[in-house]
Amino acid sequence: MPGARQDSSPGVCARVREWLPEYDYGGPGWWRRRQAARHLAQCPGCARELTALRRATALVEALPREVAPEGLWDRLEGALALERARPARSHSPRRRMPALAAAATAAVLAAGLGLRAAWQPEEPAVAVESYVQSHLALSRSRPLSPGAGYDAMVLLTAGTSAR
Amino acid sequence: MPESEEATVRLAQRGDREAFRELFERHRDPVYGYVRQMVRDEDLAADLTQDVFLRAYRSLPRLKAPGAFRGWLYAIAANRVRDHWRSPRLDALSLDASADDGSGDVMVADPAPGPERVAVREGLREAVAAAVEKLAPERREVVVLHHLQGMDVRAIAGMLGVAEGTVKSRLGRARADMRRHLMGWMEE
Structure with missing residues (x-):
C-alpha cells in the first residue's frame, strides 16, 4: 500500500x-x-x-495537591479589618475629589487674599532652627536656664516684627 | 461552578462576610497550590495567596458575572504572580524549594514499596516538581492551570487574555519540555 x-x-x-x-x-x-x-x-x-x-x-x-497553611483566614481577616477601617477616612475618593479640591482651592485663595495677615500677630514666624541656635548661644552663660529660651524668643520675635 | 456558589458570590458581593469566607475556604487550597507552583516558596505563596483574596474582596462588587468567579479569581492570582515576577524581589530562592517533605504518592506502580522503591518514588516526585519548575513561566502557568487545576483550554485563554491556539501551543511545548526533562525516569 x-x-x-x-x-x-x-x-x-x-x-x-x-x-x-x-x-x-x-x-x-x-x-x-x-x-x-x-x-x-x-x-x-x-x-x-x-x-x-x-x-x-x-x-x-499525580503531584500531591498543595494545602494552604493554617491561619491564612485569620491573616486575611486582619487585612480585611484594615481594609474596612481605611475607607472610613477616605471614602469613595473619586466622588469626593471635586469637593475636596474646591475646598482646598478656596482655602488657598482665602489665605492669599489677606487672612494670612490676620494670623501673623498670633503666630509669629519664628524659624525653629533660628530659635534653637539663639537659645544655644544665649544659654552658654546660663546653661539650662529657662530664661535663655525666653530671651531667644523675645529676640527673634522682635527681629521678625522689625522686618 | 455549582449553582450554590453563584448564590454565595452574590451574597459576598453584597458584603456578606460569611459568604466571602465560604468562597475563601472553597478556593484557598487550589489558589495556594497554583501560586505555590508558580513561585516555589511556601511563605511567599501564602503571602501572595492572602493578597489574591484581598484583591478579590476589593473587586468583588464589580464582578459582573458571578458565575465566572473561579476563572476571575485565578486571573487575579495570575496577575498577582506576574506582579511579583516583575518586582525587583525576584530572586533565586525557588531553586532549592522543590525539596519539601510532603508525602504524596506520585507513581504507585508497586503496591508494596520497599525502602528503595520509596526512595525512587520520592526521587521521581522531586524530579517532576523540578521539571515543572524548569518550565518557562508562561508554559508553567498553563501546565499548572490545565493539569493541576483542571481548567480547560478555553477557560485558560479567557483568563489569561490570549488566543486558545496560544494556550495549546504553550501546553504542547511544555509537554515536550517535561518529556525531555523526565526522560531518564520514563525509560522502560
Whole structure:
C-alpha cells in the first residue's frame, strides 16, 4: 500500500513528532491532526512517543495537591479589618475629589487674599532652627536656664516684627 | 461552578462576610497550590495567596458575572504572580524549594514499596516538581492551570487574555519540555 509506506517514512515521522506535543490539546489544526491520527495508527514509534508525552504530564497530574497553611483566614481577616477601617477616612475618593479640591482651592485663595495677615500677630514666624541656635548661644552663660529660651524668643520675635 | 456558589458570590458581593469566607475556604487550597507552583516558596505563596483574596474582596462588587468567579479569581492570582515576577524581589530562592517533605504518592506502580522503591518514588516526585519548575513561566502557568487545576483550554485563554491556539501551543511545548526533562525516569 503506497500510502502506508509514505506515512511511515522518516520524514513523515519527524513532521508528525513536531505536532504530537499539541495533539491532545486540540492542536495543531484539523488537517495536521488528521494526518497525525492516520500516521499514529500505523507507526508504533510515533505512538510510543505520544505515550511518553502523555506520561510526562500524567506525572505532573499525580503531584500531591498543595494545602494552604493554617491561619491564612485569620491573616486575611486582619487585612480585611484594615481594609474596612481605611475607607472610613477616605471614602469613595473619586466622588469626593471635586469637593475636596474646591475646598482646598478656596482655602488657598482665602489665605492669599489677606487672612494670612490676620494670623501673623498670633503666630509669629519664628524659624525653629533660628530659635534653637539663639537659645544655644544665649544659654552658654546660663546653661539650662529657662530664661535663655525666653530671651531667644523675645529676640527673634522682635527681629521678625522689625522686618 | 455549582449553582450554590453563584448564590454565595452574590451574597459576598453584597458584603456578606460569611459568604466571602465560604468562597475563601472553597478556593484557598487550589489558589495556594497554583501560586505555590508558580513561585516555589511556601511563605511567599501564602503571602501572595492572602493578597489574591484581598484583591478579590476589593473587586468583588464589580464582578459582573458571578458565575465566572473561579476563572476571575485565578486571573487575579495570575496577575498577582506576574506582579511579583516583575518586582525587583525576584530572586533565586525557588531553586532549592522543590525539596519539601510532603508525602504524596506520585507513581504507585508497586503496591508494596520497599525502602528503595520509596526512595525512587520520592526521587521521581522531586524530579517532576523540578521539571515543572524548569518550565518557562508562561508554559508553567498553563501546565499548572490545565493539569493541576483542571481548567480547560478555553477557560485558560479567557483568563489569561490570549488566543486558545496560544494556550495549546504553550501546553504542547511544555509537554515536550517535561518529556525531555523526565526522560531518564520514563525509560522502560
